[in-house]
Structures are given as structure tokens and as C-alpha cells.
Amino acid sequence: MHECQINLLQYLRSKTQVDVDSFDADVSTEIPGCVDGTSNQAEIYCEMIKPHHDDRVKEVLAFSKKVKPEFPSLTLEELAFEVMAIQLAFLIIPNITGAVHVMANPCYSYHTEKIVETGERLHKICTLLDPAFDTNRFVMKVAATWEGLQACRELALCGIKTLATTVFTMEQAVLAGEACCVSMSPFVHEAKSHFDEKYSDEMPLLRLCVQAQQFYKKRSINTKVKACAMLSVDEILQLAGVDALTIMPQDLENLQKGTGCVRLVENQSLFGGNSMSDHSDYPSYLDDESTYRLDFARSGQGKGQYKLMQVLAIFSDFQFKGEEFMKAHQQFLH
Ligand SMILES: O=C[C@H](O)COP(=O)(O)O
16 A cells, blocks of 8 residues: 555544444444444344344244333334344444444334333333343434434433434534433435435535534533434545544445545545634524424425435334334244
8 A cells, every 4th residue: 555545444433433324243243343333213124124033033022022011002013123123232232332322213203201211111121131231332313303302301311322313404403412412413415315216415414514513512512423324435534523423334345445545535524624614603492492493494494304304204114114024923922
């Protein structure tokens, strides 16, 4: 390698925490050294239906049936989907150094109380499955709705860590910081562009990551900016310097294989010396629902609200598919 050349993953890790966007244990084995591991309903569903998890599905259903009396408000299939997410999380824990992230049922995105209950339940399931598991290494992902972020505020008070996910606007970022989420994930591209090959959104939200990180620093807020849903290595390199990046397997592989000239890749970054200062200010939203709702609805001329609805619809569909899969496999219990 020429002396100015550097491995891209090594370079990125010198600037930013690198996290893996997959609960496929093979990915975190092949790309060691990731800090956090992340999932969502789509990733859990696509992983759990793989044939090599057949026995695990049976074990998860049997376990869920046994502990079901402790969770009377849930159907067996909903409980089993949560248990499966945690079992898959446990498989990657030995391969990472930080925390595993599991998303709360997106169908509860507008119900504060149910999200709080989910946070408590997920911790309880972790402990039932493995009493030795350190729940400090477990973070629940919550959709950044008004109701979701109020739930995060409550959960922080009882020591349950949350990440505000599906963030498309500064208004969501501000409220996530005020609600004491440990991290907040701007989606650089809207969800549809990841699920529909024919669709592309033209405006990646790269500047939102810079703006949110500057805002948190200015207000001494501890929430980390953890960007996700990038569509290329080029976009990832532009974000070198953000607190953390949740990166999809294919991009991690490309970074691991790729090299670049240090000076040129450093120049790509939107952070550090290259960053533009943002002087916009925001009010406190924490106890002002009507101002928050109006400001969020107007953000980007309604684009943020549209993207949030779209991603929640996509993740909710995978939640239903996951539950249907578990329901169809209940026959193996007899
Ligand atoms: O849900 C999308 C990806 O799994 C990354 O999400 P996250 O950074 O919000 O955890």
C-alpha cells in the first residue's frame, strides 16, 4: 500500500464509532471490532426465517409459552417475536464490545404507556433468558414520535436506555436530546429507498447529522448522534466524525476491502475543520406538545412527517409478518 493510502474501515474507526446494522452473527464475526449491534423489525424477520434458526424458533415458542402468564396483555406470537429478537441479540453480544439494540413494536409508536411497558418487558425477558446478562448492554429503539420520546423520558428515569430512531428532522433530534435518549439516529435516506430498488430519494440528510451534533454540544446534551441508512461508502465517508455510524453489512465489507488516500478521504468529511456552523436555535419541546407537533409537521415542508409515516408503515408490516410467522409455527408446540 502506498504510504498515503489507508484502509477505509480503519480510517473511519479513527474518527467515529462503527456499529453493525445486522443481527446476523456471521456478519459481526467476519467484521470484528464493531461497538454496537443494531436491528429493526425487518432485520429480525429476515434473520429468523433462515432455515438454520428452525430449532431456535421452536425453543423460542416453547419458552414464550412457559413465561406467557407473566405477560398477559400480549399474544403468544407477539411475545415470541420479542423473545426471538433478544435471542438473536444474545448471539451477537460476544462479537461486539458495546450494546445490542432492539426496536419496540412500531405498532405502539403513538402509545407512550405501551412503549414504557415494552421497555420494562424487554429487560425482564433478557433477565429470564439469561440472569447473568448485563442489561446495561441493552438499548431499546423507539420511533421518534411525540409519544415515543415521552416514553424515553420516563424510561430514562428508571435506568432503561433508549435510542430515538426514525429521525428525519431537527425537531425530533431536539426532543430526543431533551428526553435523555442515549443515542439518536438520523435516517440519511428515507426507508423506502432501502426497500424498493426502483425508488430513490434525492436529498440525503447528511447535514442534519452535523447540525444535531453541533446542537447537542452547544447545549451540553449527552445524547450521541448515531447516523444510519446511508446508501454508499461515499456518504459514509462524508459522515466521518459523527459520534457513531450504524452501517449495513455490504458497506462494512466494502470499507474493510477499500483503501483511499488519507488527505482525500479526510477532505470528504462534513465534520471537523470542514463543518459549517449552524446558528439556528430551537425552543425546549419537552413539555410543549402543541409547539412540537406544529414545528415537526412544518419541518422540511412536511417531508419529515411524511418520511416518519412511511418508515413506521414499513416496519409495522414486518412486525405483522414476524408475528404471522410465529403463529404459523405454533403447531410445533404440540
Ligand atoms: O432501523 C434502521 C437501522 O437498523 C438502523 O437503525 P438505528 O440506527 O436507528 O438503530
